Amino acid sequence: MAEFSTTTVELGDRSYPIVIGSTLLGGHFELTDYVDGPDCLIVSNEKVAPHYLDALRENLGDRQIRQLVLADGEAYKTLQSAATVIDALVDARANRDTTVLALGGGVVGDIAGFAAACYMRGVNFIQVPTTLLAQVDSSVGGKTGVNHAQGKNLIGAFHQPRLVLIDTDTLRTLPERELKAGLAEVIKHGVIADAEYFAWLERNLDGLLQGEPDLLANAIRRSCEIKAAVVAADEREHGRRVLLNFGHTFGHAIENSLGYGEWLHGEAVAAGMVMAAAVSQLPPTEQQRLRDLLARAGLPVEPPGVGAERLAAAMRLDKKVKAKEVRLVLLKRLGEAYLTSDYPAATLRQVLAAADAA
Amino acid sequence: MAEFSTTTVELGDRSYPIVIGSTLLGGHFELTDYVDGPDCLIVSNEKVAPHYLDALRENLGDRQIRQLVLADGEAYKTLQSAATVIDALVDARANRDTTVLALGGGVVGDIAGFAAACYMRGVNFIQVPTTLLAQVDSSVGGKTGVNHAQGKNLIGAFHQPRLVLIDTDTLRTLPERELKAGLAEVIKHGVIADAEYFAWLERNLDGLLQGEPDLLANAIRRSCEIKAAVVAADEREHGRRVLLNFGHTFGHAIENSLGYGEWLHGEAVAAGMVMAAAVSQLPPTEQQRLRDLLARAGLPVEPPGVGAERLAAAMRLDKKVKAKEVRLVLLKRLGEAYLTSDYPAATLRQVLAAADAA
Numbered sequence: 001m002a003e004f005s006t007t008t009v010e011l012g013d014r015s016y017p018i019v020i021g022s023t024l025l026g027g028h029f030e031l032t033d034y035v036d037g038p039d040c041l042i043v044s045n046e047k048v049a050p051h052y053l054d055a056l057r058e059n060l061g062d063r064q065i066r067q068l069v070l071a072d073g074e075a076y077k078t079l080q081s082a083a084t085v086i087d088a089l090v091d092a093r094a095n096r097d098t099t100v101l102a103l104g105g106g107v108v109g110d111i112a113g114f115a116a117a118c119y120m121r122g123v124n125f126i127q128v129p130t131t132l133l134a135q136v137d138s139s140v141g142g143k144t145g146v147n148h149a150q151g152k153n154l155i156g157a158f159h160q161p162r163l164v165l166i167d168t169d170t171l172r173t174l175p176e177r178e179l180k181a182g183l184a185e186v187i188k189h190g191v192i193a194d195a196e197y198f199a200w201l202e203r204n205l206d207g208l209l210q211g212e213p214d215l216l217a218n219a220i221r222r223s224c225e226i227k228a229a230v231v232a233a234d235e236r237e238h239g240r241r242v243l244l245n246f247g248h249t250f251g252h253a254i255e256n257s258l259g260y261g262e263w264l265h266g267e268a269v270a271a272g273m274v275m276a277a278a279v280s281q282l283p284p285t286e287q288q289r290l291r292d293l294l295a296r297a298g299l300p301v302e303p304p305g306v307g308a309e310r311l312a313a314a315m316r317l318d319k320k321v322k323a324k325e326v327r328l329v330l331l332k333r334l335g336e337a338y339l340t341s342d343y344p345a346a347t348l349r350q351v352l353a354a355a356d357a358a
Numbered sequence: 359m360a361e362f363s364t365t366t367v368e369l370g371d372r373s374y375p376i377v378i379g380s381t382l383l384g385g386h387f388e389l390t391d392y393v394d395g396p397d398c399l400i401v402s403n404e405k406v407a408p409h410y411l412d413a414l415r416e417n418l419g420d421r422q423i424r425q426l427v428l429a430d431g432e433a434y435k436t437l438q439s440a441a442t443v444i445d446a447l448v449d450a451r452a453n454r455d456t457t458v459l460a461l462g463g464g465v466v467g468d469i470a471g472f473a474a475a476c477y478m479r480g481v482n483f484i485q486v487p488t489t490l491l492a493q494v495d496s497s498v499g500g501k502t503g504v505n506h507a508q509g510k511n512l513i514g515a516f517h518q519p520r521l522v523l524i525d526t527d528t529l530r531t532l533p534e535r536e537l538k539a540g541l542a543e544v545i546k547h548g549v550i551a552d553a554e555y556f557a558w559l560e561r562n563l564d565g566l567l568q569g570e571p572d573l574l575a576n577a578i579r580r581s582c583e584i585k586a587a588v589v590a591a592d593e594r595e596h597g598r599r600v601l602l603n604f605g606h607t608f609g610h611a612i613e614n615s616l617g618y619g620e621w622l623h624g625e626a627v628a629a630g631m632v633m634a635a636a637v638s639q640l641p642p643t644e645q646q647r648l649r650d651l652l653a654r655a656g657l658p659v660e661p662p663g664v665g666a667e668r669l670a671a672a673m674r675l676d677k678k679v680k681a682k683e684v685r686l687v688l689l690k691r692l693g694e695a696y697l698t699s700d701y702p703a704a705t706l707r708q709v710l711a712a713a714d715a716a
Binding site: 037038079083086087090093095096097117118119120121122143145148150151154155156157158236316317319320321322323324 | 395396437441444445448451453454455475476477478479480501503506508509512513514515516594674675677678679680681682
């Protein structure tokens with residue numbers, strides 16, 4: 001048997017394991033334990049399916065398997081794509097005991113998860129994330145959804161998976177740019193919750209960039225532990241879960257202003273974290289440590305030149321806005337984040353001004 | 359102050375009141391207690407809005423109010439309509455603290471509730487049902503959703519309202535055909551859960567049909583009590599909530615086969631209940647009591663001539679199907695229902711044969 005580690009997301013009778021290891025899709029994990037009904041639908045995309053779809057099918061025993069291969073990219077994370085998944089379930093005459101499996105990155109997981117949440121008001125759902133970003137972030141915690149033309153993830157549902165299956169071997173085929181984008185969320189976990197983890201990332205970034213399997217498995221495990229603990233404490237984001245949004249108010253505004261898919265999500269979050277750290281008025285040395293680590297990972301540390309006004313407008317549609325006030329996740333120090341609507345307006349303006357075309 | 363009664367749906371910290379009375383929209387209820395944020399969206403339809411939209415607006419104090427008036431009818435209960443509601447929320451720059459109010463019948467409530475469930479993964483939602491069917495059934499319990507071309511309510515979410523506000527005065531403008539369709543669900547509550555209530559309905563049907571306010575208020579209250587108790591015991595329909603589906607497997611198949619909107623939902627359920635009672639092999643005298651009461655209410659007691667095969671095919675897409683077996687809610691006696699996949703196939707064939715064109 002292959003070795004794997006398990007982290008549990010503790011949510012009472014909806015608790016579920018995150019299983020992390022290598023060769024899991026090679027048959028070293030009993031996937032059918034999590035597929036009760038007679039049939040299932042695998043949702044993947046055109047990039048990932050050629051690599052792993054057959055392997056996943058072979059793990060599903062005698063189940064009737066349908067598959068749906070979507071176009072690749074954030075631009076397809078639409079209500080229309082979710083409707084296509086639902087159409088496939090209807091065509092299959094799928095019932096409440098069907099299982100939807102998402103094989104791919106965050107876009108595939110978000111679309112398939114939202115369709116699974118809505119079909120017959122919720123069917124069984126399994127995440128098989130194949131990008132670093134999906135493995136450490138979007139596949140864990142039950143947030144599903146699609147974008148609206150005017151804002152990211154504006155349409156969605158909380159729908160927890162029954163299992164998150166992370167085969168680290170899938171990272172071998174991940175394009176370098178996407179590996180780097182995933183590291184943005186890994187670094188975020190250190191920044192908001194664990195200064196020691198941040199320091200470990202500073203020491204081990206080169207090995208992570210080179211794809212060393214043990215280092216990647218360690219990072220995935222620690223990031224999943226941090227995310228699982230936050231989700232267990234606050235499933236529906238009434239409290240501290242919002243801290244996982246560090247860098248995202250800026251990041252989402254960047255993605256929205258550029259058009260989805262121009263920058264990868266992790267790239268936008270990287271620039272957004274630098275902006276949020278500046279608004280946090282962190283000591284210059286700490287701001288510099290964050291900027292350096294992100295830059296070493298090949299990630300952007302400045303917003304694109306979309307204009308400050310446009311960024312500010314996009315930020316007002318952020319889900320954290322309350323009573324029309326933009327609230328931000330800021331840092332007390334590296335390793336500790338908090339939510340506030342009390343920040344210096346002048347500093348924010350200055351930070352946004354970096355988005356004015358040079 | 360006007361008199362009103364309150365029935366609570368007990369769901370822990372998501373418990374909510376069903377408030378039933380007259381002149382509630384006339385300002386005799388403090389609606390703003392249930393609208394926390396600065397803005398709200400009223401969703402209604404072209405039939406209901408001219409009667410009650412202004413009155414509802416006047417109950418909302420200083421809130422910023424947007425309104426969206428949909429076309430009337432089950433044919434518009436589509437994902438596209440839900441997307442239109444979401445578009446209106448985006449256009450209003452609505453945030454997580456917004457409130458969606460549904461003013462109308464079951465179609466308006468289901469669409470608006472689903473949009474409220476999906477917008478930013480769930481915002482505050484208030485039901486103001488104006489049809490008898492919505493007042494006794496669809497507005498209570500948190501089931502929201504839209505139809506798929508191939509099946510009713512295949513796309514949806516559980517999203518509990520924070521308040522159900524039933525102003526019985528709204529029934530004065532309800533077309534007679536819709537009042538009768540609402541009585542089908544009222545009768546269903548007696549049939550599945552309370553034989554004494556069924557007998558009360560037999561005694562008082564004429565007055566209900568004549569729209570006597572006290573009788574209607576009594577029936578609404580008793581039906582809401584029955585529904586609230588079932589929902590409190592089984593919010594997500596893992597158990598006895600399914601009993602509320604009595605007559606609905608047949609009824610949905612009728613609606614689907616005829617095309618949505620041909621028959622009203624309550625009409626299809628009426629014919630479906632007679633069919634389900636026959637498959638239940640209830641004593642002929644009890645079957646006759648049910649048939650007589652529905653007929654007195656002007657409701658159909660036979661399926662339309664859409665063909666037995668077509669009805670059977672539509673039934674296989676029912677949400678209660680498990681391991682590809684059609685399960686039915688049947689009766690032990692008037693006042694007691696149960697779910698089973700063990701029923702005489704020959705009797706079912708015979709019952710469906712009534713749908714073969716004469």
